[in-house]
Amino acid sequence: MVAALAAFWPDRPETDWAYTGGFAIACGALALALALAAFAGVRFVAFQRLHRLSPWLFALALFLASWEAVTAKLGLLPLPFFPPPQAIVEVAIDDWRRLAEGIFASARLLATGYFLGAAAGFVTGVAIGWSRRAGYWIHPVLRFIGPLPATAWLPLAFFIFPSSFSASIFLIALATGFPVTVLTWSGVASVKSAYYDIARTLGATQRFLVLKVAIPAAMPHVFVGLFMGLGNSFAVLVVAEMLGVKAGLGWYLQWAQGWAAYANMYAALLLMAFLCSGLITLLFRLRDRLLSWQKGLVRW
Amino acid sequence: MVAPIASDHAVRGSTLTLREVSHRFDLEGQPLPVLDRISLQVGRGEFVALLGPSGCGKSTLLRLVAGLDTPTAGALLTEGREIEAPDPSRVVVFQDPTLYPWRTVWSNVALGLEARGLLPTHRGRVEDALRLVGLTGFANAYPHQLSGGMAQRAALARALVNDPKLLILDEPLGQLDSLTRIAMQAELVSLWQRSNFTALLVTHDVEEALLLAGRVIVLSDRPARIKAEVLNSQPYPRHRGDPHFVELRREVFAHLGLDEAW
Structure with missing residues (x-):
């Protein structure tokens, strides 16, 4: 064969x-x-x-x-x-320096934006899920602004932020943060009350209830949010690079198209597919490690 | 045997007093009375069973004793002090083992010690508790790998590791198959005999109440009222076929209004 x-x-x-x-x-x-x-x-x-x-x-x-x-x-x-x-092989061999620079720029932007967005989303989600007061104030804002695609902020962001780099980070963080917030929140809110009863009768403090009961119990939801956020962040990354940041694979795509260098475009697309798929795989590996206690995980 | 955390080994069990305890829920604006002026005195180290039909409010009563809820009227006292909040000296074993699925059996059992910051100094107690319920080999297993009986044993170990003065058992064997159940009933008795805690068992199983407890409190339908008290001073282990046991069982069924069916 x-x-x-x-x-x-x-x-x-x-x-x-x-x-x-x-x-x-x-x-x-x-x-x-x-x-x-x-x-x-x-x-x-x-x-x-x-x-x-x-x-x-x-x-x-x-x-x-x-x-x-x-x-x-x-x-x-x-x-x-x-x-x-x-x-395409030709492009990969002749233009590898520019491609590598593109990968590096994209990765830096994506990583910074994603981690900031995920962290902010996680903290906000736990706050809304746990505290009634936080829910009262944050929930309406989230409902109103959350569904707005992050890319809609693009003109405003490039205008407000000092550099296109920080503006892009803001946009990526926004795109990541929304699904992470909502799913963390729903995860914390859906924790069985019996889990809290058990811990309370055993002498747990509020801090313990949040850190050792609510958050671990919500982790499967959080990972769904992280996964959705990662997908969103790819989309925003490419758009931000095409329209604002003059670096990265998204910009390279645009640039190659401008020069009618279609082979370069395919090369960049191929690289992006590998990178995105690789990052999702990485996230699932992390989840498999952290949530090994779960039965019947979906294999990526 | 799990050694006590405190050194007052002789007086381990605590007393429990219920004074005219009433409780009601609000169901869509409608008050739903569940407990009606329950008064009860439980002595140190006593094993008392609360027996009543399903949904009569037994579990509510236990939540009040645990301090998870506060009664609408009346007072609950332990050692003369009012029960206002949950305390690790009063531990509940629920009908559903509710182990945390993200923790191994070992760290589930260690939960109470960890919550109170005692784990670094009392690690050995976790192993002791696991040995006591026969789960030593399963310390690193996750809850979804356990059978129903093993999970309930783990829940029992999680309670016992805290050296409770009052063990509150909310139909802890309700979900087990009948063979496991019989074995666990015997184990509960021997645990209680060895550890001297006061035990309060809620059940709707007449035989179970009579096998385990020294005193069976029969409750009415909702709102629960105390209908009768049946003493059983037979020594352990008790046998289901014993003539005196059969007589007591008939008496309890009569109090429940089921003598004709029996």
């Missing part, structure tokens, strides 16, 4: 694209490595994990092959909107 890939990949027609040779060789080498691994799997358990992946690897090879076929080989799709795969 995996060996069949080897037959597919090296079979490339030469075109005028740079790196075609390199791409073909890389694919061939990968195919060979996979084929070897497939044979090794017969002997060594370590390689047998690949067996599970092989249908996917095959589909991926098919996809790459047809992509190559309709672009570089047959020219069915119009250029420059649909470059062949080797053009």
Whole structure:
């Protein structure tokens, strides 16, 4: 099965694209490595994990092959909107410095905004869920402003904040904070009253009830909020970078489109997909660790 | 055996006095009386059962004794002092074990000590309590991995680790299967005999009340009133088939108005 890939990949027609040779060789080498691994799997358990992946690897090879076929080989799709795969390899090799800078800028912005937003949302959510007075004052504000998409604040934020960087942080924090607040709140509010009764009869203080009963019991909800907030923050990040901050992957996308450098755009998109998916995976790993006491967790 | 936190080993159980305790709930503006002038005197180390039909207000009475709620009228006293708030010397074991699912059995049992800041100095008590209820091997298990009986044992250990002077049992065996239940009834008695605490048991199971308690208080339908008091001075372990036991059971059923059905 995996060996069949080897037959597919090296079979490339030469075109005028740079790196075609390199791409073909890389694919061939990968195919060979996979084929070897497939044979090794017969002997060594370590390689047998690949067996599970092989249908996917095959589909991926098919996809790459047809992509190559309709672009570089047959020219069915119009250029420059649909470059062949080797053009993206070309971008990755020639423009890696700018891409790396973009990743770094995006990551810095996202991390700062997300952590500030998540922390603020968590504290606000616990406050509303726990204290009637906090609920009285914060709830109406939350109801009124929360559903407003964070991007609607964009013109105002770039006007109020001293730099586009701090404005973007505010927007990302806002986008993250709303779902985290609401879900933390609902988590704290839905804690069984019996949990509090137990702790109270055992001599717990208010502080203990909040920190050791309400918050741990609300954690499954909090993680749903963190997950939704992360999704929101990606959207705001890209918009903020496109419209305000002159750095990051979102800006790179915009910039590449301006130069009609579609291969660069695909490269940035691909990178963003990896990063976003990676961050969500990271969040789920964290949840699996912290909430290992739960039954029947959804696997990401 | 869980050693006492305080050193006054001889006087472990506390007294409990209920003076004309009445309580009512507000249900959508309608007052719903649940307890009607209940007066009761429980001595040090006594095992008293409150027996009554479902929904008669027994559990409400226990919440008042625990200090989780305050009565509409009347007073509750322990050791001559009025009960105003929950106190770790009066621990409740609820019908539902309500273990915290995010804590292991060990840290569930340690809850009371942790809440009072005693855990660093009294860690050994947690192991003692676990051994007492036979859960030593499950210290690191999570509640969802336990059977119903094991979870209730853990809840019992969580109560006993605090060295209560008054143990309040709110149908603690109500959700167990009948075999586990019989075993746990015997265990409860031996725990009580060894630890000298005062025990107040709420149940709707006549046999259970008579097997465990020295005195059975029969309550009426809501609003609960004390209908009768049945003393059982038989030594432990008691047997369900014993002629005197059968006689007492008949008497209690008569007080509940169920003598014909029996």
